[in-house]
Structures are given as structure tokens and as C-alpha cells.
Amino acid sequence: MINLLKNLVKARSTADVGELQAAKVLADYFENLPVDVNVDNFDGNRANCNVRVKSTGEKPALLFVAHIDVVPPGDQQWDFEPFAGIEQDGKVLGRGSADMKAGVAATAAAISEILAEGTELKGDIIFTAAAGEETDSCGILRFVNNDFDTLPPLAGIIIPEPTGFDIVTAHRGILWLKITTKGKTAHGSMPHEGINAVVHMATLINALKDFKIDYPAHPQMGDCTMSINQVHGGNATNVIPDNCTINIDIRPVPGQPHQDIIGQLQSVCDKLTAADKDFQAEIHIDRSVGAMESDNNSEFIKDFSKITTGAGPITVVYTTDASHLTDLNIPITIFGPGETSVCHKPNEFVVIEEVQKAKEYYKKIIKHYLT
Ligand SMILES: [Zn+2]
CATH class of the missing domain: 3.30.70.360 (Alpha-Beta Plaits)
Known part of the structure; x- marks a missing residue:
């Protein structure tokens, strides 16, 4: 998982470089697993990576929505090379380490371990790692246009953005x-x-x-x-x-x-x-x-809090790709490793222990809703 995270950082997926390399890194991680993986390449080097784990279909599915693009390093001097994917003092350093390749790696690792453990899934896992969230949301809009109609009934949507494990269920537009x-x-x-x-x-x-x-x-x-x-x-x-x-x-x-x-x-x-x-x-x-606001009284969100941190849902002022998913009318939680305070700044990092914790949370979530 940590190697995946480092390789995702090394993929340097700013909007001008494109997400194709990062999407391929993620797709390779699933190579020998019984999942459908598709690198959806568009407009040159732009790309989403879509993963689907099929199940018996008895239960509604879970949708994980992440982004694999990152903001540029900026003009300020960093203490290390932003795209080297360095590991140091229990942290992975680099642009995108927190926002949000840690969440991507933790979700991928959770799926991989669930499959390795031979857990029988009664609902599908759909995981899309989208392009362009930091600029024009081109990736998620493409997913909405091409894939919305093919989605099975959903229990809930999880966005593994860096919230420091706060459970975010509403944000501004x-x-x-x-x-x-x-x-x-x-x-x-x-x-x-x-x-x-x-x-x-x-x-x-x-x-x-x-x-x-x-x-x-x-x-x-x-x-x-x-x-x-x-x-x-x-x-x-x-x-x-x-x-x-x-x-x-x-x-x-x-x-x-x-x-x-x-x-x-x-x-x-x-x-x-x-x-x-x-x-x-x-x-x-x-x-x-648009803004986003999930129903905090929905079963999905009440359970989510119980099986994760136990804390109540909160709201934030920033905006995520969740805004493009509100038409589905499915409860959405934004919940993941890494601190919001290190994002979009020089010397971005994520604590490895947090990424491991995220993986365990996602496994628990998957097991709770899908088994
Ligand atoms: Zn983000």
C-alpha cells in the first residue's frame, strides 16, 4: 500500500501533465485480483481509473469516489522534491501524498485485502479515481455522463479525501x-x-x-x-x-x-x-x-459514525467532487487520512500510520455494508 502511495506521488499528476500515469499505477495494483479495471483515457493524458468488484448482488453497492490529480507544487520552496515519493520518519512526503493519494492507496489496499481474505461480498464495490478534481472536475463529470446509468442501487458513497477522519456530510458550493x-x-x-x-x-x-x-x-x-x-x-x-x-x-x-x-x-x-x-x-x-448536504438521519450515515470514529458528522467550507453526485440522492460521507491543513501547500505529507488506519476503516465499512 505504501509503495502504491509513493508510486502515485511519483506519477506527478497535475492537470497539465495529466493523470494517465497515475491511473496506470493504480490499475497495475489490481492486476492479479478478480476485479474489473478500466483506465479511461481522454483528452491526451487525462484519465480516470474505474474499478469494480462484482458480488452476489443481494445488497446495494458502495461507491468510493476519489481523485488522482494534484495541484502544482507552487512557487514557494519545498524542503524536498515534491514528486520524489520519499518516505521519512513514518511519513510519505510529496505533492498529493495527503490530497488525496493516501485515500486512493488506502481504498485500493482495503479492496485488495478483502479479496485476499476471501470475504464473500453481497454488494458490489465501485471505486473510481477521477481526473481534474482540482480544476474543472472533468473526470467526475465524465463518470457521471458515462457511468451513472450503469450503477446498481447504492447504499452510500464514500469520498476518501483528507479529513483527518472527521466525518464530513455537507459542504458549500x-x-x-x-x-x-x-x-x-x-x-x-x-x-x-x-x-x-x-x-x-x-x-x-x-x-x-x-x-x-x-x-x-x-x-x-x-x-x-x-x-x-x-x-x-x-x-x-x-x-x-x-x-x-x-x-x-x-x-x-x-x-x-x-x-x-x-x-x-x-x-x-x-x-x-x-x-x-x-x-x-x-x-x-x-x-x-452546487453545495452538498447528506441526510444525517439516514441509516448509512448513522451506521458510518458507529463503525468508524463514533463522532458526529460535520460540515466544511471547501468543495469536493461530491457536488456532482448529489443527483443520485444517496448519502455521501467524506472521510479519509491526512490533514486538510497540509493540502495545497509546500511540504505536503501524510503519516503512514494514518493511511493504515484508513485502510482498516474502509475494510470495516465494506464488511459492514456488503457482507
Ligand atoms: Zn482533494
């Missing part, structure tokens, strides 16, 4: 918007002949600075958050700018309709246009991913 103010260019020496889009953007930013999106707070997650994080405008010091764009990061809570948020921002813009007919703004959606 993502709504990334661009708002562009439109103006009219003119020579910098004759500003009265133009309409300055940058100045209009300043008015809009002021209006949005203290704007609160109107929606009831979620009992655990609180309010939907919004931040203006990028601004681009103008072409030269001596040209009145005819456009200026801001990028806004909004994190909606479960149940909150994205169209409603856009509608509220549109009314802010409409008010500014009513006050000054030269003020023109357009809203464009860059990314829209």
Missing part, C-alpha cells in the same frame, strides 16, 4: 462570477469624450463592498460568503478604458439557488444604471458547482 463594466474609449487627454469603465467599476466595488447576499444562514456553515478577488481594466495610461472586470468568489450554502444570487447582483447593477445611464455592467458565470 462554488459560484465564480465575472462582472464587466462597459465604457467608451477616448484619448487620455480628452476624458469627457469617453466613458471610463474603471471609474464605473470603482462605483460597483463600493456598492458590493458591504453587500450581503440575502439568504438564510445554514445552521452549521453560516452565511454564504462573497469576496472580490481580482480586478483587470484598461489598456494604456493614455486611453480611457472601455472595460473593467472583477472576479468574484461566492460560496453558497446547501439549497441556495445560484440564479437567485446572480439576480441579487443584477439588481445592484440595475440600480447603478438607474442612477447613471452610462453605467453598464454584464455578469458572466465562470464556474457553478
